[in-house]
Amino acid sequence: MNELFHRHLIAAYTVTWVIHLCYLGYVALKWRQTRRTGDQ
């Protein structure tokens, strides 16, 4: 097995991206909500 693809290394990088993308999704949701209420 290639040591570079150490499962803990992959897990740490994946978790970082998943958490950032979840928060980005929340921000996008807020952005859409406020744009909709702002237009009314």
Place this chain on the structure above:
Amino acid sequence: MKVLRWLWAAATLAVLANGFRVAMFVVPADRDQGDLSRILYYHVPSWCGMAIFFALNLICSVVYLSVRNRNRALALKADALALTSAEMGVVYCLIGMTTGSIWGRAAWGIWWTWDARLTTTLVLWLIYVAYLLLRKFASGAEMRTLAAVLAIFGYADVPIVYMSTRWWRTQHPAPVFFGGPNSGLDPSMLPALFWNMAGWIMWGIMVVSFRYMAERRAQQVEEKAAVAALEVA
């Protein structure tokens, strides 16, 4: 402005992609830990991001408290930035703890221990989660004032977290940066750290700017509703 935003997003992704390439394929593995040590290139930038955004939250909270009775427009802007920077700081803190826990599991054989650095960091995260909960479940000018005061007291834990590995020698390794003689990274490993640090800080600025604009719009809607309610009365 829209073009600038897209350019910033493209530059952020390019820097992060290069940071990943340098971290995984260019810099050498650590002598003792091997490739596991590459977690450092995502772990340390998370702490830098956390420190930057909690510091921004502190500055905005101080600005809010000092101008709230004199300059309402500036106070509201500071308040919106305080909220968004606290959210981003909480995200970075969570990532720092999670990547640290994964690293700890591989290096020490445990996910968590009540070590000084880990415990003070968990307390810091809980303080800022409490700050966000206060903002979520209360509203109005009094909430903003209370939140700003809580943010100032909460920030007192940041230097404790930073100094914890210097004051108490427990499970967490001794400081790698500014830790005195024999500390520091090998110069061959620094490019990966700098690229990832730049990339994740740029990412934070991008996300905070979007969140800030959404929060400002929410404030304006709230203001309009308050004025409309007064006119009806």
